[in-house]
Amino acid sequence: MDSDKFLGDFFRARREATTLDDVGLKHSGRRRTPGLRREEVAMLAGVSTDYYVRLEQGRERRPSDQVLTALARVLRLDSDATDYLYELTHPLARPHKQGKRMEQVSPGLRRLLKSWNHTPAFVIGRRLDVLATNPLTEALYKGLTHKDNCLRTIFLSPQAKDFYADWEKAACAKTAQLRIAVGANPHDPFLPRLVEELSTHSEHFRRLWARHDVRTRLSEVKRLRHDEVGELSLSWEALTVNGAPGQQLIIMSAEPGSSSEHALKALGRIAAQDAGLDSPSQPSQPSPELSSDAADHSPPVTL
Known part of the structure; x- marks a missing residue:
């Protein structure tokens, strides 16, 4: 899983999930692949086909907010998907060691x-x-x-x-x-x-x-x-x-x-x-204030 490919893979997947009917284009015969063509996305978003191809290929990873807004509209992204798109293109600075913490x-x-x-x-x-x-x-x-x-x-x-x-x-x-x-x-x-x-x-x-x-x-x-x-x-x-x-x-x-x-x-x-306990009778009242004791080092448990 290559994080540098996230943006291009995301655009490709959402383009293939968007139909001609979704964007109001007429059908023009059979298609070899599902969804919109790259040139159709580019036209509807107001960018060049070459620029959009570079986005999908991962050669362009910093599109402007204007371009992102247009692509989100064309690909019919909901609020969650739009937030995810902006996060991919505007990553917060995070130390690499963050993921190693338990x-x-x-x-x-x-x-x-x-x-x-x-x-x-x-x-x-x-x-x-x-x-x-x-x-x-x-x-x-x-x-x-x-x-x-x-x-x-x-x-x-x-x-x-x-x-x-x-x-x-x-x-x-x-x-x-x-x-x-x-x-x-x-x-x-x-x-x-x-x-x-x-x-x-x-x-x-x-x-x-x-x-x-x-x-x-x-x-x-x-x-x-x-x-x-x-x-x-x-x-x-x-x-x-x-x-x-x-x-x-x-x-x-x-x-x-x-x-x-x-x-x-x-x-x-x-x-x-x-557990060898009496059956519960009345709901226990939660503590009004959480403790700030030392961290518990127990490993992940079961769901």
């Missing part, structure tokens, strides 16, 4: 997670590694493998396609989130290794990765199938951890009075029994 979750946030007995919650890092979980999350994902990283869980766990009721949607979303992570951390040595591992073992990932879709994590509802408590429909919320750049706190909840809420309660009893 991400850590503060002790205060770990205690907060464990205090939530009725809500599955976990923390992910900038590489989509799972850095901390609470017992209810561990019980929810029990039976899956490769749970140290969200992408590895989706594509490498044999049980994932049964666990995720809409596995294709989950796979597309996670791949698009990884694309953003790679663009935001171009010098991180671990991300290319993750992409290589997933590409080696999953043809489906290779196909999705080649599309260059980008998407931030939004609030969403996911349907999951658990072997012991059945199907659950859970709302997901992603909260930024201000004290740790790149980390997000993911919280899952069920509609009050729903079958999913009853399933979560049953899962909580199972988790408590597995």
